Amino acid sequence: MDNYDNQTTFARDDDSVVVIIGSGAGGGTLANELAQKGIDAVVLEAGKLHTRGEFIADEWASFGQLAWLDNRTTSGTWRVARDFPNLPSWIAKAVGGSTVHWAGASLRFQPHEFRAASEYGDIPGANLLDWPIDYDDLAPYYDRAEDKMGVTRTNGIPGLPGNNNFKVMHAGATAIGYKNCHTGNMAINSVPRDGRASCVQRGFCFQGCTTGAKWSTLYTEIPRALATGHVELRPESQVASIEHDEQGRVHAVVYFDADGREQRQRARAVAVAGNSIETPRMLLNSATSRFPDGLANSSGQVGRNYMRHMTGSVYASFDEPVHMYRGTTMAGIVQDEAHHDPSRGFAGGYEIETVSLGLPFMAAFFDPGAWGRDFTEAMDQYAHMAGMWLVGEDMPQQRNRVTLNTDVKDAYGLPVPNVHYDDHPNDVAMRQHAFQQGTAIYEAAGANKAYRTPPYPSTHNLGTCRMSTRARDGVCNGYGQTHDIDNLFISDGSQFTTSAAENPTLTIVSLAIRQADYIARQMADGAI
Amino acid sequence: MLEQSMNRRRFLKASGSTLTGTLAMTSMPIAILAPSRAWALELQQLDAHQGEVLLTLTRHIFPHPTLEDAVYALVVKDLDAAASDPDVAETMRSGIAALDNRAGGDWLALDEEQQAMHVRAIAGSDLFKKVQSTAVVSLYNNEMAFRHFGYGGERGDAGYLSRGFNDLTWLPDLPASASGPVPGTNG
Numbered sequence: 001m002d003n004y005d006n007q008t009t010f011a012r013d014d015d016s017v018v019v020i021i022g023s024g025a026g027g028g029t030l031a032n033e034l035a036q037k038g039i040d041a042v043v044l045e046a047g048k049l050h051t052r053g054e055f056i057a058d059e060w061a062s063f064g065q066l067a068w069l070d071n072r073t074t075s076g077t078w079r080v081a082r083d084f085p086n087l088p089s090w091i092a093k094a095v096g097g098s099t100v101h102w103a104g105a106s107l108r109f110q111p112h113e114f115r116a117a118s119e120y121g122d123i124p125g126a127n128l129l130d131w132p133i134d135y136d137d138l139a140p141y142y143d144r145a146e147d148k149m150g151v152t153r154t155n156g157i158p159g160l161p162g163n164n165n166f167k168v169m170h171a172g173a174t175a176i177g178y179k180n181c182h183t184g185n186m187a188i189n190s191v192p193r194d195g196r197a198s199c200v201q202r203g204f205c206f207q208g209c210t211t212g213a214k215w216s217t218l219y220t221e222i223p224r225a226l227a228t229g230h231v232e233l234r235p236e237s238q239v240a241s242i243e244h245d246e247q248g249r250v251h252a253v254v255y256f257d258a259d260g261r262e263q264r265q266r267a268r269a270v271a272v273a274g275n276s277i278e279t280p281r282m283l284l285n286s287a288t289s290r291f292p293d294g295l296a297n298s299s300g301q302v303g304r305n306y307m308r309h310m311t312g313s314v315y316a317s318f319d320e321p322v323h324m325y326r327g328t329t330m331a332g333i334v335q336d337e338a339h340h341d342p343s344r345g346f347a348g349g350y351e352i353e354t355v356s357l358g359l360p361f362m363a364a365f366f367d368p369g370a371w372g373r374d375f376t377e378a379m380d381q382y383a384h385m386a387g388m389w390l391v392g393e394d395m396p397q398q399r400n401r402v403t404l405n406t407d408v409k410d411a412y413g414l415p416v417p418n419v420h421y422d423d424h425p426n427d428v429a430m431r432q433h434a435f436q437q438g439t440a441i442y443e444a445a446g447a448n449k450a451y452r453t454p455p456y457p458s459t460h461n462l463g464t465c466r467m468s469t470r471a472r473d474g475v476c477n478g479y480g481q482t483h484d485i486d487n488l489f490i491s492d493g494s495q496f497t498t499s500a501a502e503n504p505t506l507t508i509v510s511l512a513i514r515q516a517d518y519i520a521r522q523m524a525d526g527a528i
Numbered sequence: 529m530l531e532q533s534m535n536r537r538r539f540l541k542a543s544g545s546t547l548t549g550t551l552a553m554t555s556m557p558i559a560i561l562a563p564s565r566a567w568a569l570e571l572q573q574l575d576a577h578q579g580e581v582l583l584t585l586t587r588h589i590f591p592h593p594t595l596e597d598a599v600y601a602l603v604v605k606d607l608d609a610a611a612s613d614p615d616v617a618e619t620m621r622s623g624i625a626a627l628d629n630r631a632g633g634d635w636l637a638l639d640e641e642q643q644a645m646h647v648r649a650i651a652g653s654d655l656f657k658k659v660q661s662t663a664v665v666s667l668y669n670n671e672m673a674f675r676h677f678g679y680g681g682e683r684g685d686a687g688y689l690s691r692g693f694n695d696l697t698w699l700p701d702l703p704a705s706a707s708g709p710v711p712g713t714n715g
Contacts, residue, residue: 057681057682057684057685058681058682059669060665060669152708158708158709159706159707159708160707160708161693161694161707161708161709161710161711162694162702162706162707162708163688163693163694164692164693164694164695164696166702166707167694167696167699167701167702168696168699170702170706171699171700181706182705182706182707183706183707183708190708190709190711191709191711198711199687199689199711200686200687200688200689200711201687201688201689201693202684202685202686202687202688203680203684203688203693204684204685210685211687318698319698320696320698321678321696322696323678323680323692323695323696325679325680325684326680326684326688326691326692326693327688327693327694332706358679358681359668359669359673359674359677359679359681360665360668360669362668363664363665363667363668363669364664364665371589371590371651371660372589372591373591375590376590376591376592379590379592379668379677380592380677382677382678382679383677383678383679445699
């Protein structure tokens with residue numbers, strides 16, 4: 001099994017280390033990439049270490065083990081605020097972050113998605129901006145990330161075998177004329193690779209992969225980083241704030257350890273990768289007289305432009321059994337609607353991916369708050385249901401934002417984050433289109449009835465510290481380096497200037513590899 | 529539904545602080561799991577009348593005609609445990625008293641349609657919300673429910689690779705270009 005013992009430890013007053021906050025797709029990858037270059041780093045992870053053998057094939061029990069359940073508040077017109085007012089997102093609090101929980105879909109962004117403002121034009125209410133980097137800047141890093149993660153249908157890796165849920169999707173999708181339908185580009189081993197087994201189709205991707213077939217920083221990047229002797233991992237370390245010196249450069253991170261004791265780790269540089277709710281929360285919680293609006297916030301954009309993707313699900317019932325829960329959760333994809341085609345009545349595109357929930361989570365998420373026969377008659381169809389998740393680009397909006405809720409404090413007395421979200425009319429139009437197309441797929445496969453399920457708590461949290469070319473438009477540059485503070489980096493999906501249609505993890509990993517190269521150059525040049 | 533309900537009344541009994549019932553055996557997968565046809569639930573906080581009301585109320589909120597009372601009793605069990613909190617106990621005590629009161633003294637004595645009318649009237653009450661939020665977890669998060677609804681639960685832990693992940697035969701097989709090789713086979 002993987003060795004999680006620290007091969008080295010760093011003193012709290014060692015100011016030569018890079019402090020990385022978070023160990024998921026961004027932080028975990030950055031730690032290993034820096035370690036491989038010989039750069040010392042301390043990883044502060046809020047969650048506990050749960051090794052693969054501890055994962056639980058039980059949805060609610062696993063949720064209690066892995067989910068980020070610290071109190072949060074919500075506002076806005078999104079339905080999540082009504083149904084799950086203290087659970088705006090469904091992400092993990094564990095070593096490995098949400099790469100423990102993710103489904104494995106690894107799609108590159110499309111070139112035009114880096115130029116959303118230019119391509120989509122003026123959309124009222126949308127705070128669109130082109131990324132400061134383009135597809136060609138990221139392409140070599142996509143190559144490296146796909147190889148690192150073992151993405152199917154890249155690097156000669158075969159696709160995963162399709163399960164029952166995908167058979168239904170494929171039959172319907174091809175019947176209505178879709179051409180691009182297959183078992184996806186998945187960071188799940190279809191064949192043994194990189195010391196990890198091939199997938200045995202458990203169907204508990206969301207609950208942590210016990211075989212390690214699914215890529216997670218938990219059993220790839222993190223143990224490899226530790227093995228170099230250049231990285232120290234400190235689980236159960238909840239960061240409260242980041243401190244700066246008289247020159248306005250960050251130089252320490254204050255956190256609470258597993259025993260609730262306040263600690264302070266000196267730092268040469270700090271990389272924040274706490275997912276798009278915690279990352280801006282930390283910056284906002286670090287306000288000082290010099291930075292009264294929080295760190296790296298001269299633009300006022302920290303916490304703003306919160307995106308969570310346009311989502312929704314369609315489930316459908318058939319005469320014959322499907323047993324959608326058998327096998328990989330995200331077992332296949334239709335990509336024919338992923339392009340930008342404003343004739344559909346909205347900007348941007350969406351992906352159609354299979355999804356399945358076990359019976360317990362189907363009850364919880366199918367139609368939250370519902371009761372009576374409409375609900376139970378649908379549940380009675382469980383074994384005969386197929387399911388798909390619709391995921392597309394949502395519009396960045398200034399008022400969709402993470403703020404500090406000073407009325408509600410966490411266990412350490414810190415204000416909890418409030419997440420405000422209103423759908424943009426573009427999101428609503430896209431969801432309507434996606435619901436129609438998803439329903440058409442299932443009807444073409446012979447569905448008796450299709451059900452439209454509202455968005456779950458957000459798994460894709462993006463954009464709250466966005467990249468921009470100009471300092472006044474965003475928080476960080478194309479390398480995730482904040483405009484205001486040279487040695488402070490944003491290393492997770494918070495960097496995203498726009499959401500694109502695709503699942504974000506592959507892009508987060510690619511950006512982290514690229515950022516590691518940049519940090520190493522900056523350190524070598526003495527710039528940070 | 530009405531006939532089911534009459535049958536249930538015959539099987540479900542309450543006395544002292546115990547709910548007892550008999551499996552109707554309408555769902556064979558559950559019968560296979562059960563050591564015997566009789567089941568009993570000892571209540572710690574609630575009395576038997578309250579237990580029976582809660583079970584029947586749960587049946588109105590999440591009506592599955594062929595799902596055994598024994599599964600609904602798991603919701604009552606969790607509500608009983610929750611009632612160790614005095615505030616929750618009071619919510620249930622006063623809510624059940626109010627339901628009986630508005631039903632002329634004994635809501636359980638009404639026929640199913642009349643019961644349902646009162647359930648609709650209390651939808652949104654603290655009692656209703658407590659039962660609904662408990663039941664949406666408890667009712668669907670147990671092995672008997674998994675068998676009834678056809679979910680594998682932790683049996684999936686070993687993987688479905690050789691146990692039916694792609695056993696659907698009522699649609700065409702996938703073309704190789706859309707799928708991938710099944711490990712351990714030539715396909």
